[in-house]
Amino acid sequence: MPASAIRRLVGALLPGDPPAEDSARAESREPGGDAAAEAEVEAEVEALMMQRARISGLVIGLVAVVVFPAWSLLDFYLEPALAPRFLAVRLLADVPMLAGLFLLWRSPLGRRRPELLTLAILAPVQITVAWMVAHVENTESYASGLLLAIYGVGGILAAPVRWTVGLVTLTWSALGAAVLLAPRGIPDVDVAAVVVWLATATVVATVTHAVRHTLGFRELTTRVNLLRERERTRLLLDRLERLSHEDPLTGLANRRRWDAELTAACAGSGPGDDPVAVVVIDVDHFKQVNDRHGHAGGDMALREVARLLIRRVRAGDLVARLGGDELAVLMPGSDADRATELAEALRKAVASLVPPGFDRGELTLSLGVAAGSGLTPAELMSRADERLYVAKATRNAVGTPLPLPRGANELAAESR
Secondary structure (H helix, E strand, O other), rough: OOOHHHHHHHHHOOOOOOOHHHHHHHHHHHOOOHHHHHHHHHHHHHHHHHHHHHHHHHOOOOHHHHHHHHHHHHHHHHOOOOOHHHHHHHHHHHHHHHHHHHHHHOOOOHHHHHHHHHHHHHHHHHHHHHHHHOOOHHHHHHHHHHHHHHHHHHOOOOOOOHHHHHHHHHHHHHHHHHHHOOOOOHHHHHHHHHHHHHHHHHHHOOOOOOOHHHHHHHHHHHHHHHHHHHHHHHHHHHEEEHHOOHHHHHHHHEEEHHHHHHHHHHOOOOOOOOOOOHHEEEEEHHHHHHHHHHHHHHHHHHHHHHHHHHHHOOOOOOOEEEOOEEEEEEEOOOOOHHHHHHHHHHHHHHHOOOOOOOOOOOOOOEEEEEOOOOOHHHHHHHHHHHHHHHHHHOOOEEOOOOOOOOOOOHHHHHOO
């Protein structure tokens, strides 16, 4: 029976939701189902199952490598005449088991096919025990050793149930060969007892493995989906947070982020500290731009200006759209000279900007500059707005901080 069919059968018997694999496939068949995403989830679950299979295989292999030779103590108690021979056979069987354990631990094959290597480690155990059954008088005692590996794989190995079925098939084959080739023959009553025990172990281990694997697959699928959903939620929240501080038309910071950044910059710039500068910008005759090119053309012009501003400012500066055609640049740590230099560069650059459908020189800016330390956001913006109004008197101009008043000594020196 295919592994998927076994999972469906077990899933139908277990309470709760249907097996994750089937529900994922059902969703992918629904309209709008994301088959690619489901395939990614399934691949991730399979990778996690492979990791679990390797770890559980290492546990099983290590126990088998240590315990199998240690059973020689039982040989000396039950079959003292055969014990030395059995010890040599056990140690000889331990060699390929150790090789398989090393491959499972260190080789790429151990990461790709851990179930196969686990089965290869246990195969010498089952074959050797079956060979011993054919030579001893205590048939039932030795045959019971065959059950341990079956229970171990069924109860511990994190792999599809077919690997328990594979070990069971190997065990039945080895036992059948032992019964047929036993030098002295095995009493029928002993054969019957061993068959009953082995059949019971086969059923218990197979069902246990099927239930455990189905639950493990379901649990990992739920965990992967939860982690992916958590990541999607985080990305969505990050996007929402970004959008809450971003102007949708230009991609610049919006007024909310501008106010927060300006407040923080002014709070960190007390008297005597590095100054904070702002450049307030208006697109000249923007109403005429909209009248001539339509709102789509006005929006395009704003986006072109926004891209130009972003390219021209420093990495630590903030460019924002305050509303309508009003833009601004926040320059922490810059003085009036640096801000004026940037404003003049922006004015010249925009004056030569020619978006599709526009004439050269049709787009110009008026800019107001203010800078200082120990100022509140309202004081800094008020000064910048005053200088913006001065610039708008002529358009395509920069309104800079006014020269400081000259003292009496300077005036007297000029008169001389």
